[in-house]
Amino acid sequence: MSSVHDLNQPVVLDLGSGLTKGGYAGTPDPSVVIGTLTGHAKLQRVLPSATAAPDMPGTPDGSRGKYGEATSSGGSVFVGEQLRNMCGVLRLEHAMQRGMVTDWSGAEEIWRHVSTDLLSVAHGEHPFLVTENALNARWNRERMGEFFFESLNAPSLCVAVPGVLSLYASGRTSGLVVDVGDTLTTTMAVADGHVDVHAMRRSEVGGRDVTERLGTLLQKSGVSLMGTSSEREAVRRVKERLCYIAEDAREEERRFIDEGVGGGKLGASFRLPDGNVLQVGTERFRAGEIVFRPHLMGAEVDGVAQSVHSCTQAVDMHLRRALYGSVLLSGGSTLLRGFCTRLLREVRALAPSNCKIRIHAPTDRLYSAFTGGSVLACLSTTFRSMAVSRSEYFEHGAGVLHHKCL
Template sequence: MAGRRAEEHRGLLSIKYPMEHGIVTDWNEMEKIWHYIYSKEQLQTFSEEHPVLLTEAPINPRQNRERTAEIFFETFNVPALFISIQAVLSLYATGRTTGIVLDSGDGVTQAVPIYEGFALPLSITRSDVAGRDVTRHLKLLLRKEGLIFNTTAEFEVVKTIKEKICFLTSNQQRTYDDRTVPGGTGELENTSYVLPDGRTVEIGVLPRLKAPEILFRPSIIGHEFEGVHEILISSIEKADIDLRKIFYQNIVLSGGSTLFKGFGDRLLNEVRKIGPKDLKIRISAPQERLYSTWIGGSILASLESFKRMWISRKEYDEEGLRIVQKKTRRGLGVGAIHRQQKIDAKYQEMSATIAKEQLEKLSQQFEAFRDKLQDFAVSHKKDIKKNANFRRAFQKMCSNIGVDPLYSSTNFFTKMLGVGDIYYELAVQITEICVALNHRTGGMMEIDELYKRLMKTRSATSKSDADIVEEDVVKAIEKMSTLGTGIQLVKCRNTYVVQSLSSELNMDQNEVVKLAQENNGHVTVKDLIERLGWQRNRSEKALNDLTMDAIVWLDEPGSGRSTIYWFPGLHK
């Protein structure tokens, strides 16, 4: 028994939930619910007649997504399927394609930043403290008041009480007791509530107030998760620095656990306390946010352009479960996230050791020539620091005697000239830019694009006033590559492409990158066949390998036209 019938007879039943914290844990029970949805009591339709748009929590395990597709194609025989992240659809429901969604439902709370319709997986944060935990805590608080709810059916009663009469204060620092909330609008009386069996009970202020408080302070129930406000800010701060202002001004609430009275005001106050002080923070709380995921899904499915995004039965039969990952996880996938985490760890290790090990070694090289170099450098202090051409000539002169005077952070040139370790500084800035943009570029960026962003970063930092040219960027990356950072230069025709993900490109993949650079960032199988003279099998293998490494994004126009493979970091 499922759905409304189970709810109506809950006093006689043991209630089970096939999902925990947004993830399916009991597939047999989940399949029964899907059968119930198609039954005469609900949709009254045949599954074979309609495509299905399903939603999932961010970072849903790959095997769960594949199991879902397997059930719908092989058990329900649906003609087409698509699986979308819930938060993306909630954002669509507000008319936006860029913003950050704070979604708190029954099983999971998550903050999902979205840029131009794509969720940014490296910036997603989540907590397993959500609505069901609030219900459990309310049940405990009511027990302390003498109201005992033991069975699974009675748990549903507590859930209803929670939804109807619980609320939040705008400030967690207020003290309160059973009767009053100082600083509030006045005395808050106990509330009478009629139970399903007809009994009327008195429920005090304290349980109604403290139960939803765990969303902001999970430590109350012994969890080490961050509060919803901390999850939100953590997610924004993980995103590209250029997008943070947009996210702070486009915060969208979604899910039933954001419907508590006072939730929006409390969230705004908490974010203002620990967020940027110079930004105006805007929070959108749509009245229909309990159903915003469904609304966004209906909008998406009605678009003409969405037809090419469906996973058809024919595609599933031909490619199997691989097509599920290919069409529902565009851009950076789970594998790329893991690679990114490893790269981040390398960067942290590099920043802690590079100055001590590399720079001290280079400093020793020109110790014997210090006196002469100091005399020259003092007289040309300004030119060495700010004039890139002069600095290059100075370096060339020094290189003839095996000295690189700008590659130390502890010597005379740092203290007297204020030049510092220019290439180490560039290396750190290049690393930060590449890490921040990998989710948008797929780990490939032209050298001139990196140079422009580097100049923008340096102009915004008062300490970075030295003039640089592209040759300085190339030299900094070459020095970084000897340290095994994963950032390297790929020669493409007359320029360079910076590769910032750790996967190695073979010769065929290098040729594809070169061709894409000439073709405004995209190629097709036909391009490789006609312009490189390759066989179809060789062309498809090279592009499929790049797709599985999350270096290219797919654009499938449909109507018999060829799939376009985009290199986001090469597109202008």
């Protein structure tokens, strides 16, 4: 049974391991994007004007401050904008890993902050469409449902796979989606709106691993930047600004050698927050190499091109040609420069020679899952048929979330 609140504008949240993106249905881009991170004070507060630290309990009712500072757990947990403002005095922790929540109180605080504080969603009045990565353990979705129905009082909830939403955003109903996010690479084949679950490939490699590897490579060059969480964040920014995927890693090594010490014009520099200038050489392309060759970080999983190939080979042979001709990139880590060219080259080498390979790389692919969710949630009849209503949830339990949603 639907409630009057089901008619209100749905709220769309793309709950990524790295970034939480949110906004109201109907907007093409998320109006809120924050890291899926929590900050914990690592220094002791000595001035009364300073923001509350763990030794000084916050508001007596356990409510949140201006920046999503939660005090319900006794100590202060910071989320959102405050992480940037208090950079250096907070220890940052990820609330999600490999698409699954690893710190529930942290994740819930982030989701609450986005919905209530930043999007001003009135309690219990707006349906939610949220994303969950494919092939997650069932309990992850059930616990998510508990939060949205029982803490946020959602009148209805729809859970969708981000890759499928990215396909919607591109205006297609068929294609092979390659989603490389912060901690996961997912490859899925969709034909006329039907996902082939058996052909889906998921590997635990993503942008966070690229950042880690960049940090390790820089350390080998004598620059230690992975000691604190704010240093790690600086390494992430270096990655986003300077790293790229080489078309051929061996050839790229040779080019750097030819250029001499520091890689000559192939090297680049980055000004760190302390004013020091960091020189980056071969690390620029070596770090991202793990997305194509995960064995470099010790992972026994296929690289992204091999995943595309094996996903295609796992679907019916009548559909394969069309899929090779309609590969869609999604997720922030596909923004590494050169990603598309390298993928094309490797997939071409693996695919049957008479297959035409076409890769679509929309410029807004960091947010395409949100955009697709925003479009879907505006189709009120479709959305309502896919969403689980509050009454269904309380009547049948959290298991109902596995039956109705994408």
